[in-house]
Amino acid sequence: QVQLVQSGAEVKKPGASVKVSCKASGYTFNGYAMHWVRQAPGQRLEWMGWINAGNGNTEYSQKFQGRVTITRDTSASTAYMELSSLRSEDTAVYYCTRNGMDVWGQGTTVTVSS
């Protein structure tokens, strides 16, 4: 079945970076773009960016421009989201979801705390 499995929870200090992975299975990885969406505690869903898994082209939300980098490894059917210069407001659950947003990863909790 189609599945996205994300890496485990992370705890980071302010100023650090975090890299979350999202391994796809059950479909042709190159055939779908992958989005990254986050949700701070009690807050709304927030779109961060996406990557064309076929050619690697990316688009990012202006809010995260310069701090977020989305990449993919087609040989491993895995997408990655790296967020740098972390601050407490980046504490959230981070989700990957393939284009169409019909399949979502289980979410990765990132906690930023000194």
Add this chain to the structure above:
Amino acid sequence: QSALTQPASVSGSPGQSITISCTGTSSDVGAYNYVSWYQQHPGKAPNLMIYDVTNRPSGVSNRFSGSKSGNTASLTISGLQAEDEGDYYCSSYTSSSTWVFGGGTKLTVL
């Protein structure tokens, strides 16, 4: 890119119908038929309920329907059931080749 505007909360009794609105601009909701709706229960990932304004994924009840007029999209749930309670979000593609979500609506089944 500002969030799409949704009512913070709606409520209805079992069996009733409710509608949740999602207002954007001529650069997102009004420009494309790429509006989707998601249901989210506490601690869970969102679940796609409607895509491309009016289409239901396989497995989603036909009690859920979507529509759009101008810059506003709507989700209607008919025959409300207790299991429909949760948070609902809309999303839209934008003219910047990005995506934007709504602020979310909490649905309470009385």
